[in-house]
Amino acid sequence: MSESELRRIKVLLVDDEPFIRLTIRQILIQIGIPPSNVYEAENVKAAVGETLRVRPSVVLCDIHMPGDDGFAYVATLRTAPLPDVAAIPVVMLTSDSGEEAVMTAKGHKVAGYLVKPVSIGAVKKAIERALKVILP
Template sequence: MNQSAEARKIRVLLVDDHALVRAGVRAELANHAPDIDVVGEADDVEGAVAAAHALLPDVVLLDVHLPGGRGGGGAEVVATCTDILATTKFLALSVSDASDDVVAVIRSGARGYVTKAITADDLADAVRRVAAGDAAFSPRLAGFVLDAFGTSTADLAVHDDELDRLTAREQEVMRLIARGYAYKEVAAELFISIKTVETHVSAVLRKLQLSSRHELTRWAAARRLL
């Protein structure tokens, strides 16, 4: 691979207190995502904070349950790294799908949360999305965040004029994408091609004048459409 291709790689810091998990994730990313480079590892809160500041990776992929620090785990790591959040993004990778864990790490500043049941391809896609400044969630986990960060019901009136800009199929795609589904998961759910999903997403963002999946999730949450 030439130097320019190397320069385009997404640099990832891998944080988990289990060496076998780190080795497995590293191997899966190496096999499935040549554009992603694991540049470092850490196994506790202090090590993760130090490595994040020393390496300034594009993405820190971290478990939410980590030893060390004040007992705050992954959420504590993110909260302690607020000074680098502008350039380094955090993506939680955990066996836990508990709402408290999801909300805590997102509240601290992480851009996404996926479970360890995720496939290697979908994990790589989540890393890419977070590196690009977007949000990434395993299906159904986004709802925890939307509930936690939603405003009062009185502030969540549906704007029919905006929703009516979307076709019925675009609304179906919009809801699934806003919930954190990957393109191929949407395609499987709706029995359409990935290319068709991409076309619908582009149309949805254009019609709603939004620029990213993260903005789309907030738009849908504000209207109780999820």
């Protein structure tokens, strides 16, 4: 993927923890995604609004958040009446490595599953797989 293509990738981070969002934002910038293309939401309601507004290339979403969880977000996304929105790839980014959570994620047809803490390489590979591209 060229640098100009990389600069067009838009990522939505969905996590209730500001520190996690900051950490992942820094990883995305190190990968080469411009800071202006990294969007954030602290809960599912905000995430749905940002998704419709921004139309991200990929979403990195926590599972456990106050109120609705990340699976509720993915379910909402997958049933969106807009095909381009319903098809946005989602990578779960969570501290939950339990079998039930992993199986639920698979049932929601997520594009990836990362267990926190994550490395730059793991985030890069997950985005590459989700977008089916190779990042520089």
